[in-house]
Amino acid sequence: xxxxxxxxxxxxxxxxxxxxxxxxxxxxxxxxxxxxxxxxxxxxxxxxxxxxxxxxxxxxxxxxxxxxxxxxxxxxxxxxxxxxxxxxxxxxxxxx
Amino acid sequence: xxxxxxxxxxxxxxxxxxxxxxxxxxxxxxxxxxxxxxxxxxxxxxxxxxxxxxxxxxxxxxxxxxxxxxxxxxxxxxxxxxxxxxxxxxxxxxxxxxxxxxxxxxxxxxxxxxxxxxxxxxxxxxxxxxxxxxxxxxxxxxxxxxxxxxxxxxxxxxxxxxxxxxxxxxxxxxxxxxxxxxxxxxxxxxxxxxxxxxxxxxxxxxxxxxxxxxxxxxxxxxxxxxxxxxxxxxxxxxxxxxxxxxxxxxxxxxxxxxxxxxxxxxxxxxxxxxxxxxxxxxxxxxxxxxxxxxxxxxxxxxxxxxxxxxxxxxxxxxxxxxxxxxxxxxxxxxxxxxxxxxxxxxxxxxxxxxxxxxxxxxxxxxxxxxxxxxxxxxxxxxxxxxxxxxxxxxxxxxxxxxxxxxxxxxxxxxxxxxxxxxxxxxxxxxxxxxxxxxxxxxxxxxxxxxxxxxxxxxxxxxxxxxxxxxxxxxxxxx
Numbered sequence: 001x002x003x004x005x006x007x008x009x010x011x012x013x014x015x016x017x018x019x020x021x022x023x024x025x026x027x028x029x030x031x032x033x034x035x036x037x038x039x040x041x042x043x044x045x046x047x048x049x050x051x052x053x054x055x056x057x058x059x060x061x062x063x064x065x066x067x068x069x070x071x072x073x074x075x076x077x078x079x080x081x082x083x084x085x086x087x088x089x090x091x092x093x094x095x096x
Numbered sequence: 097x098x099x100x101x102x103x104x105x106x107x108x109x110x111x112x113x114x115x116x117x118x119x120x121x122x123x124x125x126x127x128x129x130x131x132x133x134x135x136x137x138x139x140x141x142x143x144x145x146x147x148x149x150x151x152x153x154x155x156x157x158x159x160x161x162x163x164x165x166x167x168x169x170x171x172x173x174x175x176x177x178x179x180x181x182x183x184x185x186x187x188x189x190x191x192x193x194x195x196x197x198x199x200x201x202x203x204x205x206x207x208x209x210x211x212x213x214x215x216x217x218x219x220x221x222x223x224x225x226x227x228x229x230x231x232x233x234x235x236x237x238x239x240x241x242x243x244x245x246x247x248x249x250x251x252x253x254x255x256x257x258x259x260x261x262x263x264x265x266x267x268x269x270x271x272x273x274x275x276x277x278x279x280x281x282x283x284x285x286x287x288x289x290x291x292x293x294x295x296x297x298x299x300x301x302x303x304x305x306x307x308x309x310x311x312x313x314x315x316x317x318x319x320x321x322x323x324x325x326x327x328x329x330x331x332x333x334x335x336x337x338x339x340x341x342x343x344x345x346x347x348x349x350x351x352x353x354x355x356x357x358x359x360x361x362x363x364x365x366x367x368x369x370x371x372x373x374x375x376x377x378x379x380x381x382x383x384x385x386x387x388x389x390x391x392x393x394x395x396x397x398x399x400x401x402x403x404x405x406x407x408x409x410x411x412x413x414x415x416x417x418x419x420x421x422x423x424x425x426x427x428x429x430x431x432x433x434x435x436x437x438x439x440x441x442x443x444x445x446x447x448x449x450x451x452x453x454x455x456x457x458x459x460x461x462x463x464x465x466x467x468x469x470x471x472x473x474x475x476x477x478x479x480x481x482x483x484x485x486x487x488x489x490x491x492x493x494x495x496x497x498x499x500x501x502x503x504x505x506x507x508x509x510x511x512x513x514x515x516x517x518x519x520x521x522x523x524x525x526x527x528x529x530x531x532x533x534x535x536x537x538x539x540x541x542x543x544x545x546x547x548x549x550x551x552x553x554x555x556x557x558x559x560x561x562x563x564x565x566x567x568x569x570x571x572x573x574x
Contacts, residue, residue, distance in 0.1 A: 006238055006239045006240070006245065007236050007237065007238050007239070007264065008236075008237055008245070008249075008262045008263045008264055009232060009234035009236065009237075009264070009296075009300045010234045010235040010236070010237050010300070011254055011263060011297065011300045011301050011304055011382040011383070012254070012382045012383060012385075013289060013382075013383050013384075013385060014235050015291075015385075077239065077240045077243075078240045078241050078242065080240065081240030081243045082240075085242075
């Protein structure tokens with residue numbers, strides 16, 4: 001394996017998942033920025049359009065749309081970071 | 097743990113690079129020799145030497161695995177193994193090595209070679225990571241391109257509050273050069289989660305703490321000592337008391353890795369002092385899972401819990417080294433782990449006799465934990481060079497000082513009983529009417545450190561000792 005400046009070795013006992021823990025669910029959507037992650041399966045975008053409209057009706061400050069390059073692999077770390085940076089909440093849309 | 101060495105054909109193998117003037121000089125010779133039984137590998141340009149069909153070693157895997165340090169190098173390969181090599185250009189050597197005459201008649205007799213790209217300092221870490229680190233087993237954690245890696249490590253809870261160095265493969269591989277031990281060798285079982293901790297995990301945390309590779313053997317031994325039943329790292333972590341693991345280093349390793357036993361020896365400013373103790377604490381935190389507010393229940397804690405390690409100043413000390421007093425041969429590298437906190441100052445600028453100074457030490461040591469408590473708490477006394485000189489001038493050595501302090505710290509238990517002197521703290525009534533030692537046998541550890549100016553010494557207070565607490569542990573550094 002070649003070195004990667006953005007990759008480090010886990011210093012822990014590896015008994016817990018490497019990702020950070022999920023935040024608690026908010027009690028309300030008021031003032032929250034919600035991200036919608038399309039995993040790019042067919043017609044997922046249509047489903048998410050409806051979800052987006054519903055979220056705006058329920059007080060979300062903004063709804064941001066994201067898409068994975070392919071549904072067959074986990075979201076790239078850069079995309080995950082962008083979502084974490086921009087959004088208070090994320091909803092991942094499965095489809096089929 | 098290295099990747100597989102590329103096979104080379106039997107015969108002669110030449111390793112060259114175009115960037116080497118000597119290689120360019122001998123290009124006609126190589127062109128004349130190339131063919132069956134003579135192959136060339138080029139580090140930087142497979143079209144060089146022209147017309148010989150050189151192998152492409154631009155990833156340096158041949159050069160790295162065959163330990164090429166100079167170009168040109170000629171290897172003699174028999175049954176797949178190297179049996180001989182020569183480096184640089186020296187006509188006589190080449191003719192003897194190749195068993196031919198008349199090589200390069202127009203060339204100078206001798207030219208030194210150049211450094212192999214595989215040992216170029218700017219490439220060495222990357223190559224070591226690529227070819228040696230593939231055996232590292234730790235989970236790889238990727239950070240986003242726009243993610244701040246230092247913040248990401250804080251977010252994951254890997255830090256003691258100060259920044260940590262990202263433990264990249266290259267850095268961890270370099271750290272592991274500091275020990276002969278295999279990365280998957282289990283060092284010890286680390287509390288509180290009782291996790292088997294490998295050399296590799298120690299190296300990862302040592303990188304994060306800021307250690308250099310040459311500190312690693314000290315860190316490994318300190319961790320082994322800390323995780324013994326006697327030292328009781330679990331209890332020391334969990335206690336509401338102030339203490340943490342303190343590492344005292346003895347032996348030539350102190351100078352070899354540049355530790356500071358002089359000015360500010362117990363303070364900040366020296367990399368080895370600061371990072372060895374921190375590495376131990378990061379292993380407890382990250383591998384063992386021991387975090388403040390979790391299993392660490394310290395009421396207040398103490399700043400030394402970030403990591404506290406210092407070397408004894410053996411040179412010029414009137415005392416035999418602490419490690420020697422605890423059974424290690426003189427001149428042997430060792431660590432002593434002590435569960436402590438502090439320091440508490442001792443000022444005595446007037447004593448010019450050892451007896452007077454010993455009385456000062458005893459008076460101050462009596463206050464360890466509480467003037468009315470005894471036996472159950474150990475202490476360390478760190479004597480400064482100026483106080484050491486007062487002892488030396490009167491010819492006092494370790495045993496004389498220890499003996500006198502034991503006499504001076506033999507207490508009238510009537511003064512120690514609960515409610516004596518209007519203080520509720522104290523011993524049960526049943527202890528009245530006897531003499532009791534302030535410290536148990538071996539419960540006062542004495543060492544020598546500090547700058548040359550200052551008639552001060554230091555008390556490092558201990559935690560509860562024995563079965564319910566921690567006993568000091570001394571280990572030779574392997």
